[in-house]
Amino acid sequence: MAKELTHFEKKVYTVVKNIPFGKTRTYKWVAEKIGAKGASRAVGNALNKNPFPIIVPCHRVVNTSGYPGKYAFGADLKKKLLTLEKITKCCLK
DNA sequence: GGGGGATATGGTC
DNA sequence: GACCATATCCCCC
Structure with missing residues (x-):
């Protein structure tokens, strides 16, 4: 099972997985974090x-405009998830 | 500061 | 070689 992921993907998932709840990061931020500065597109x-x-x-990864770009399940869902997390964080707080 | 168009860049299929 | 969930630069207002 364990699909053989590329070293790049592995790093990307590790970083994105560590993004705090209710927070958002940019593709560039992730790219630099994994040491692939400039590979923002590759991150996507x-x-x-x-x-x-x-x-x-x-869905916590957005572009530099702070606006969610695309999403494998639909940009609409992405926006929804971000809003939901925002509300949840506010509620818990 | 913001909008539109074009180019550069990195990785995977 | 082509594709792609971006980024950045240039121009204009």
Whole structure:
């Protein structure tokens, strides 16, 4: 099972997985974090093929405009998830 | 500061 | 070689 993920994807998932709840990061931020500065697009590629969208909150990754770009399950869902997390965080707080 | 268009860049299929 | 969930630069207002 264990799909043989590329070293790049592995790093991307590890970083994205560590993004705090209710927070959002940019593709560039992730790229630099994994040491692939400039590979912002490659980050999106890896997330798109994300085999575990459950443990990898890829919906927390947005572009520099602070606006959610695309999403494997639909940009609409992504926006919804972000809003939901925001509300949840506010409620718990 | 913001909008639109074009180019550069990195990784995977 | 082509594709892609971006980023950045240039121009204009």
